Amino acid sequence: SAQDKAQVDRGMKVYADQKCSICHAIEGKGNAKGALDSVGAKLKADEIREWLVNPVEMATKAKADRKPVMKAYANLSKEDLDALVAYLSSLKKK
Numbered sequence: 001s002a003q004d005k006a007q008v009d010r011g012m013k014v015y016a017d018q019k020c021s022i023c024h025a026i027e028g029k030g031n032a033k034g035a036l037d038s039v040g041a042k043l044k045a046d047e048i049r050e051w052l053v054n055p056v057e058m059a060t061k062a063k064a065d066r067k068p069v070m071k072a073y074a075n076l077s078k079e080d081l082d083a084l085v086a087y088l089s090s091l092k093k094k
Contacts (some may be wrong), residue, residue: 007083007086008086008090011084011086011087011088013083014076014080014087018073027093037093039088040088040090040092041092043089045085045089049085051070052072052074052076052081052085053073055070055071056072
């Protein structure tokens with residue numbers, strides 16, 4: 001729906017504003033070590049949210065050993081966090 005598209009578009013802006021591409025890549029733009037092209041197919045929205053606000057715990061659970069450990073984005077507004085989760089959830093490329 002148009003509302004979902006607006007939410008995803010806002011999430012793209014949050015992704016850019018937070019400089020996520022320093023550590024992550026989408027469609028080949030950014031750091032290839034952290035490709036997120038199919039994250040929406042691998043993780044549920046609540047798991048993506050948990051990675052954003054509690055990355056140390058999620059890295060431990062996932063046995064992810066990439067350094068440095070992702071910083072927490074717990075200081076994002078609820079609206080920006082929801083938008084970023086919507087955007088990342090929309091990435092389902094095979």
